[in-house]
Amino acid sequence: MHDILIAAILGIVEGATEFLPVSSTGHLIVAGHLLGFVGPVADCFEVFIQLGAILAVVVLYWRRFLNLIPGVAPDAGNPPGFTGWRGILMLLITTAPALVIGAMAHKTIKTYLFSPLTVAIGLAVGAIAILLVEKYKPASRTHTLDDMTYPQVLAVGICQCFAMWPGVSRSASTILGGLLFRMDRRVATEYSFLAAVPVMLAAVSYDLYKNWSILRLDDLELFLVGFATSFVCAAIAVKTFIKLVQRWSLNPYAWYRLAIAPLIFLSMRS
Helix, strand or coil: CCHHHHHHHHHHHHHHHCCCCCCHHHHHHHHHHHHCCCCHHHHHHHHHCHHHHHHHHHHHCHHHHHCCCCCCCCCCCCCCCCCHHHHHHHHHHHHHHHHHHHHHHHHHHHHHCCCHHHHHHHHHHHHHHHHHHHHHCCCCCECCHHHCCHHHHHHHHHHHHHHHCCCCCHHHHHHHHHHHCCECHHHHHHHHHHHHHHHHHHHHHHHHHHHHHHCCHHHHHHHHHHHHHHHHHHHHHHHHHHHHCCCCCCHHHHHHHHHHHHHHHHHHHC
């Protein structure tokens, strides 16, 4: 298969799954193995195309990010909601746990956890977590992003750390964290989108810095195709997902995860 077509397929996979509770990293690992696109350049490519997904969220929620600039948003009272310095601090609180643990365990995670088998395990465990949280979550009390509290965003940040196991899903971890700490499903989902930007940007920047020496000018077209398809598919996925979570629970995604986890495991054994 031509490398450009592979880049487009992987860009679609990344964009379509990055913000859904199904694990984009897990899907990329499996898709890369099935397409025979593996190795250092492939690993760097899979990291780079996440920038396309990040950009999609920034474009879709540009007003929210603009209001994080101190002095831009009108004074909404005390506290001023998810704006200005308060909003920035909330994102920092959510991001900090993953940055600390990621910096300490980055090499171990990359060495031992990035395989189809660990993805299958992560998908299954994450699916069970979704079903349990959807059944036993407490009644929601937070119905807008501006009503979020510091303990809530810290809880989301701690839950985000579980996503370092490929297959668990950053989106699933953060949304479930929000639901457990009384955010309604829309607020938990939207904050999951917004909180993804700083932590993903930090992780992608670190990975690219570590692997910059292996990149070649010949790879530019490959990377741009993956970036573009990731951006478009992520924008579509985000807009669609936010509509779906207002009508239905996350249970269908859990059943999907449980269905593909054994298939991944069996395909790697055959």
